[in-house]
Amino acid sequence: MQKPHTGSKVNSNCRIKTNQRLTVTSQAYRHSPSPRPVPAPQLIIGQSMKRREHPPKTTKNLIMNGECNGKTSSPPNDIRNDGDSKKSQGPTVGGCPVMSRSSAQQGPTVGGCPVMSKSSAQHQQFVKIQNFSSGKQYVDTLHQKRETTVTCSEQRCFGSMMFPEKASTDPRPKEVVLSHAVDFINEYYDHIKKRSSPLYEGRMKEVQESIEATGTYKLTEKELIFGAKMAWRNSARCIGRIQWSRLQVFDARNVSTASEMFQAIYSHIVYATNKGNIRSTMTVFPPRANGKDFRVWNNQLISYAGYAQPDGSIIGDPANVEFTEVCKSLGWKGAGGNFDVLPLVLSANGKEPEMFDLPLSAVLQVEFSHPSFDWFAALGLKWYALPAVSCLLLDIGGIEFTGAPFNGWYMVTEIGGRDLCDPQRYDMAKKIAQGMGLDTNSYASLWKDRALIEANLAVLYSFQKAGVTIADHHSMADSFLKHMDNEQRLRGGCPADWVWIVPPISGGITPVFHQEMLNYKLRPSFEYQADAWKIHSVKKKTEESPKHKMKGITFKKIAKAVSLSTAMMNNAMAKRIKATILYATETGKSEYFADRLYEVYKYAFNPRIMCMEEYDITDLENENLLLIVTSTFGNGNPPSNGESFYENLQELMLDEERSLMNLSMPKNYRKKHDKIRFAVFGLGSKAYVKFCAFAKDLDRILIRLGGERIFKVGEGDELGGQDVSFNNWTRDVFKKSLEEFCLEDDENYKEAVKMLTTEGQQWDKSNWRFVETNKKGIDVSEGLGTINKKTVSACKILSVENLQSEQSGRSTILVKMSTGGLDDMDYEPGDHLAIFPANEDSLVNRIITRTDLQGIQPDVVTKLEKQEMKTTLLGTVKSWKVENRLPQCSLRTALSRYLDITSPPTPDFLALLANFTDNEDEKKNLNTLAAGTSLYEDWKFEHHPNLAEILEEYSTVEIPASLLIAELPMLKPRYYSISSSPRMFPGEIHLTVAVVIYTTREGQGVEHNGVCSTWLSTRKQGDEVAAYTKSASTFHIPSNPSTPVVMIGPGTGIAPFRGFWQDRVHYLNDKQNNGKLSADWKLYFGCRRSDMDHIYKDEMQDALNGEALTDLFTAYSREPGQQKTYVQDMLIQSSSKFYNHIMNNDGHIFVCGDVSMASGVYKAFLQILEENGLTKEEAKTTMSNMLREHRYHEDIFGVTLRTDEVTRQLRENETNETSDTSQQLAFKTRINPAKK
């Protein structure tokens, strides 16, 4: 905070001036308090221009332009560039170039300044400003948004006044609040691009009503953060504004006492100091209300005391003599040194101030030495690392925040030039010059200049050596011009106060010196305000006793500054730093892992967890720490609830202003500490070529958006070690997060990561109870809808028919359902139907018989409640809270419809089970598995055990019903490609479902039924099926009927194509379309044998006969007497035909089914392209282009073909790479190997 006057230090990247100079009484100074001779604002004509080496034609500078408001085509009228002819327009008013008489004459001025002229304010839209070094010109239009007058009058330019004005202490009239609020809310909604949304309308109404009723309103946290950033962005005096969007804002509007303020400030200092890697930070206390303010009395959070001596000299910082007196009057006893850190004096809600010692451990200071002058260190100089201005008022949307300390990092000249060498400060220039052996008796030796340079060099050198962020004035000046450039592009201007922007040393050799600037005031803003002790005393005087005599400072003395323990401080700090955990999941695992992460982060952060689809992307710019857990679906795609987030991120990459790093920022300004920290964990399966692709993609995008990756992408392979990978990643990321946010605390770390061990998995039954509700349970479709946040409808079964031959031994069923004509169930061929099945009754019964029912009947509707304990001042308070995870239902319904009881339990769940047996062997075995090592993975793979089997195997375990309800994963819907056309079968949905029945251990294990396919196969006409449709917009029939199409779908992969050809048949049958069809549709189908599983044989033939299909190719893989053939083999056989069909006619390819088949088909296409003349590279590019252009479509079911064989092979490959078989063999699982 300095430049160009005395005293106050700056927040170098936010060089808003504090009022230190004026707060110091003149006798407190040893030296004259007059500011250093400032080059008069150099936009002023007359003698000041003589110091500027530019031709006189520049002196007329900033004349407002005439009519050019878009309605007329007149160009901006730039007097400056027209030389003498324009001079004839007359002299400027009062020497202020912005106040040229000619423009002032255009109408009455506001405050006497032409920028303020009412008529020009209405008409003049452009002001040209120029850089005299580069010749670059800007046309500023932003000034028209100015919301307050500047202080210049017709007679005077106030351009170099230290405090043009101070904020009033009176409450704001309602109308003023309202007008500011409306402007601000508009600006905010413009920023988040939701100005035309109902959200905007609602918010505006809410704000207006609140102001009408109460005279004020509450900013949302997001508005507050945006407003704080904008206040910085609008600070005309700050050279470091290129960082504006990266301000960390701590919302401390919930504090009510001075000691809470202190805790918040302590957290601020630790966070912002960041061990020297300074972060721009602001803490916002509650706003002014009923004239009661929250104030930080200090001008800066960290500053040095100044002690006036009887001889008139001063020890310490002369700038703080008056405030030191205030502290002393409150009972503070300074040590009397040159660099004593002042205590914090804080008053909450207009109450008496309280004083707090800052723990010195939190105050990072740098001792100065010089790279060449050894004697320099002996001067005993030092300075603190964190310039944090604490006396300004933050004005956002009409709301006045009287306490809003903020910091940036230092620009070297602020310390080296001003703090150390200003004559009215530490005044070290002469001593340094003497040390250098310079002649200090003559100006001609330029001893002052040379001393200043060396002082600056010493400061830079020492800060850098200590690893503390500092910027030199040249880089800052460069960055400011870059910022002006950005701002010009983004909002048509940048208010700037030349007097403050040009550094206090070496002005002319920094580029900002040569840059004209236009100074105007925008809101949100920072405002000067009267010193707290001055207005506080006056208020007290009038409030307490009219007779009270005000002699100097009159506060109740506080015996001793309060010191709060560091542990308490760290605790408070932890709760301030937010972490957002986002997940996207298809089958629920990522959500489960994200929950675990949340539990860990609760120990040291203030975390929140949410699904990506619920996340408001505009929050991203405000994140401190973003943790993502996501699976990959389709073929390298996001899970469906991650799609919108992915799209939003991609959009954000195109939005320069809102991108996380300000993409146009010079590279050296994209500092580590300014970025959003993030880490991503991906769940996937190595059965897919694009393993964890979505997680990796997010990681890449966040980097491109300017995020800072704190740890490499974690990868959890469902084929092995997913849990262990996640636990390891979490440990590492958590540790790194603690480091990054200066929260290192071994105890916290140890406690937190206990969550990841079996030790952390405890279950106290007595904290849970069931309460009968006397209600009927909620309808299952409705309940499922609530849980899954979807509109779930009940379809009715029309028929279920086996499509395979009875001899086949497998079954694939055609399920026909009625949608009852519900709009929600509308679909297009290619879309999916999500079905919520029920678990087998026998499995549910087997579990119930092994459950500790905790007093309930399995068929009675109950709600589960959890006992919560809160520690308050009155002791620990216990209360029961409903656990809302499931809708109210009976235990049986929960196990049948809502909970997943067939997926092998997670290691955590096994650890919980281990709590409920006294049998040492079983406990030990369960805990061994729960460690989640390869033993667990092998056990899971070999047995794929469900819960009933485990409970039977571990026969002494009695599982509490509450644990089942609270901890079992949710039963997830299964997707099916819709196998019908809505035009052919209105109101119906058909599915083609392979009934999954499998035995593990290569046929030796227990037989398991797939939940949904088996359930569907047992449905009868009229039964209800809870379902919703899910669009697969990238797998729709091309809208142009003459587009050639190739469909490839072996086995159940044929499902969507039945819908396709039905649609085509319908199209052909529609008389209106007669003769319009021209394109070929080819179908490639594959099955084992023509007589066993060639499903829809007749329908395909009919479609062929009716020309809905032009070609049908069937690959039989197990046809007696024939060679094994797959669909991809048939594609290659018709290579050139195929190539011509698709490549020469902009055709589309659709592939549906198993992932290994899809990858085989993809490879076949590459081969076909190469066989038809493309190079390998060209073939790859062609395929990528086709994918991108949505001409190559894939609909992947998962690993469905030869599941066991494929996964076994992949696992073996993995194990060979990381083998620990001895341990594996040593563990004997007791799951019954006998086939049932």
Ligand SMILES: Cc1cc2nc3c(=O)[nH]c(=O)nc-3n(C[C@H](O)[C@H](O)[C@H](O)COP(=O)(O)OP(=O)(O)OC[C@H]3O[C@@H](n4cnc5c(N)ncnc54)[C@H](O)[C@@H]3O)c2cc1C
């Ligand atoms: C987008 C999409 C569309 C789909 N469309 C269709 C479709 O049209 N028709 C269709 O039939 N299916 C389709 N599926 C698959 C379907 O969603 C189900 O996965 C399938 O029906 C099995 O569900 P289930 O509940 O019967 O079996 P689950 O209870 O979910 O059991 C299946 C699980 O059992 C395990 N498993 C299966 N076989 C073995 C084995 N041999 N050895 C060891 N473990 C094994 C695997 O972990 C497998 O994931 C589609 C899937 C997706 C993602």
Ligand SMILES: NC(=O)c1ccc[n+]([C@@H]2O[C@H](COP(=O)([O-])OP(=O)(O)OC[C@H]3O[C@@H](n4cnc5c(N)ncnc54)[C@H](OP(=O)(O)O)[C@@H]3O)[C@@H](O)[C@H]2O)c1
């Ligand atoms: N999520 C699930 O777990 C799930 C979902 C649906 C189906 N299934 C199960 O998966 C099996 C698949 O049933 P389905 O009717 O869709 O198919 P399928 O009848 O098993 O197979 C269809 C055809 O595809 C062939 N094929 C196998 N691997 C291939 C590859 N890599 N590339 C190209 N073709 C390949 C098969 O040949 P082969 O003779 O070599 O087998 C067969 O000719 C069923 O047994 C069902 O139980 C599981």
Ligand SMILES: Cc1cc2nc3c(=O)[nH]c(=O)nc-3n(C[C@H](O)[C@H](O)[C@H](O)COP(=O)(O)O)c2cc1C
């Ligand atoms: C239809 C389907 C497609 C998948 N696609 C991929 C893929 O492209 N890449 C990958 O690594 N994993 C893929 N997977 C595996 C899942 O990511 C993995 O099962 C993960 O553990 C699921 O986590 P979730 O429950 O959070 O969705 C796929 C799984 C299915 C069923």
